[in-house]
Each structure stands twice: as structure tokens, then as C-alpha cells.
Amino acid sequence: MIDRKIALEILAFGITKEVLKARSIEIELNEPVNIAHLKEVLLQEYPELGDLNSLAIAVNSEYAEDDTQLSEHDEVALIPPVSGG
Amino acid sequence: MIDRKIALEILAFGITKEVLKARSIEIELNEPVNIAHLKEVLLQEYPELGDLNSLAIAVNSEYAEDDTQLSEHDEVALIPPVSGG
Amino acid sequence: MIRLTKENIDIHQLFEEVNSGSAGGVDIFVGTVRNATKGKEVIALEFEAYEKMAISELQKIVDTVISRWPVQKVAVIHAVGYKKVGEIAVAIAVACPHRNEAFEACRYIIDTLKETVPIWKKEIFHDGEVWVSAHP
């Protein structure tokens, strides 16, 4: 069995930009990968993300569920608690 | 017994101005006179007032009740159904 | 600020009347002249007011609002005279620390204004004029 890897660019907004110390990061993950898996990897790398009130993930500008599968070229974004208005 | 008369100036607004064919009229009434009595006199003189959805009377810029007593120099106004806004 | 005016009503100016650094939410209601009533084309409206009493009834409404909600500033401005379709008949602005209070207070003002304030409107059609709500 061959591990196929996908490279994902993760956009960071609001406080997550400060936690990641970047507007975006690139990570490589073994397929298949879903949102729950991505979150685990991120929390391990950036434990401060676990201190937030909430952390949603958007894929291609839509809120994603834990079981949403990720593919190469997806635009992934970290959505900390929103506070517009 | 001497009948004391008071002269009242009645302001008319909206449709009542058209019914009375005047912005204001003056009427003389025997004292004591209250709103209910004034309304009777007006309805006898201008029966079309009875066709309105409602007819309130204001005395000195305040809505008056049927038993409000009128005195000389009171500013009396006919208030047909309001329709501002 | 409570005012009756023959001039065009300026929404930006109304907003500035109530805007302050301490309000979090401002709700503004604007009533405009509609182009039709019950399917019939309206050309214009004429507003008439018993001005002195209109101001005092509006003041009562504003006093009630201030006693019921944590209102910071209120402005009410109503047109008198002729207004064309699309022009502003009434504009109300309420500034509150929180938005729900602003919505509720603003709605109370327009609802009560329509019930108690001695202002009348005449709808002007191609073929005549009608004082609104006068007759059943």
C-alpha cells in the first residue's frame, strides 16, 4: 500500500493568525483525511487553539463538518469565534 | 337663573376641516358644557362628522374625555382618525 | 430631538443626531410615500399636523420610551406638507447600548405615533383625494 499525501494550505484569521504566527501555513497529510483528523494535527502542533471558545473549519468558503473529506486544492480556513457587527 | 355663555373657538384638521369648510369656527354654548355636550351640538350642525371612523376632541393640546369641562379660552380641536407615519 | 418639517428629511443627519461613542446599536425606521394604495396609483401625499399637539404627543412617546428602555438618544422627524412618491414621511432613530432595545423602542415609537399623534395624510390620486382612515 502506498501512502498518498496531500498538501493543504490553511488560511488563518483573527486570533488563529496570531497563534499560527502566519496568515497561512502549508501542511502535508496522508490521505484519506477529514476535518476531525486535520483538527487533531493542528491541536498537536498549536495547543493554544484548544483554548479558544470554538474553532470551526471552512472548506472552500463553507463551514465543514468533522467528517468532511479534504482533497488537494481545497481552500481550508480556520474560523475562530466570529465577532462581526 | 342667568345663563352664562362661553364662546369657544374650535380648530378643525384633516377631513373635519373639509366638513366644517373652515380651519376654525366659533360657537357659543351655555355653561356648564363638557365634551359630550359639545359633540352633540357639532353633530347636529355637521351630521357628516358622524360618518367618521372616530372623532376625538383635544382641549389645550390634550385628548379630552367626554366629561371634561370646557371653559372660555380653552383651545378646542377636532381630531379625526389620525394617519401620520 | 422631535421635529416637524416641510423640508426633505435627511437620514444621515438624523443618524448623527443620535450617534455617540457610547451607543452600540442604532435602529432607524423610515416611512416613505408608497406609489400605490389598495392597487390604486398614488401621485403624492399631503401631511397636515396640529403642530403644537403633535409635538407634545411625540414628547409623551419619547418619555415613555426613555422610561422603558435604556435609550441613550432618540430623534423623531415627521414631514408636513406635500410629499412625492419615494420621499420620506417619517424617520425615527433610537440609540441604545444593545441592539434589541433599539429595535423594540423604535418599533414602539412608530406604532404609537400612528395611533396617537395628530397628523393626517391625504392621498392624492389622478382622479381625486382621500383623507386616509377617515371613513369606514
Next chain:
Amino acid sequence: MIRLTKENIDIHQLFEEVNSGSAGGVDIFVGTVRNATKGKEVIALEFEAYEKMAISELQKIVDTVISRWPVQKVAVIHAVGYKKVGEIAVAIAVACPHRNEAFEACRYIIDTLKETVPIWKKEIFHDGEVWVSAHP
């Protein structure tokens, strides 16, 4: 009309976006920058948006409003970048045939915007900065 802007938000222009001869009532909600939060003086706010997604989430809200209420026109404009105390953070205008619908739809938009639209604000104090709502 849905827009994010770095410019000052113009309430009169927003009103004109939704005003038409067929609307009887326009409700406008304006959120401004407050000078204090939890008793602490705020100097300014910085708004950041995931712009593409913010627009699409706002469009969903507007679509819902149009499906639920007889809305004639809607305009939503939200600030991005730095805003000083008293400046406008968000402005929403809804035009409807009847006023109650305008109030309800406008309130729905601001309530939902605050829950779902990916925009963040950072409060800037004399002695630091805080991303609002980020932490418990």
C-alpha cells in the same frame, strides 16, 4: 447589495440603495464602535474578514430573509480595517411593504450575521489588544 468596505459607511447612500416607491417601511440598523467594553476604554476596533466567505454567508442570510419575509430590497455593508469610536461597523437596510416585516427581517440579519459571518474584531485599548469572544 452586500459589501465589505474600508471606507466610511454612508447611511444616506445605504437608504437610497433600498428606497423605492413601492416600499412603505425601511428599517435600518447601524452598529457603531463603542467607547468602552466591560468598563474599559476602547480606542479603536480592527475588523478582519475572510472576505470571500463573508460575502457568501451574508448572501445566505439575505436569501433566507427574502424567502421568509416579503422583502423588496436589502442592503448590508460591513466595515473592514480600523474604525474609531463612533464610526460605523455595520449597517443593514431592509425595505418592505409593511413595517413589522422590515423590523423582523433587519433584526434577523444582524442577529445571524453576528453568529455566522466570518468577520472578527480586535478591540484596541491603551494597554493592549483583544480579539473579541476568542477566549472564554
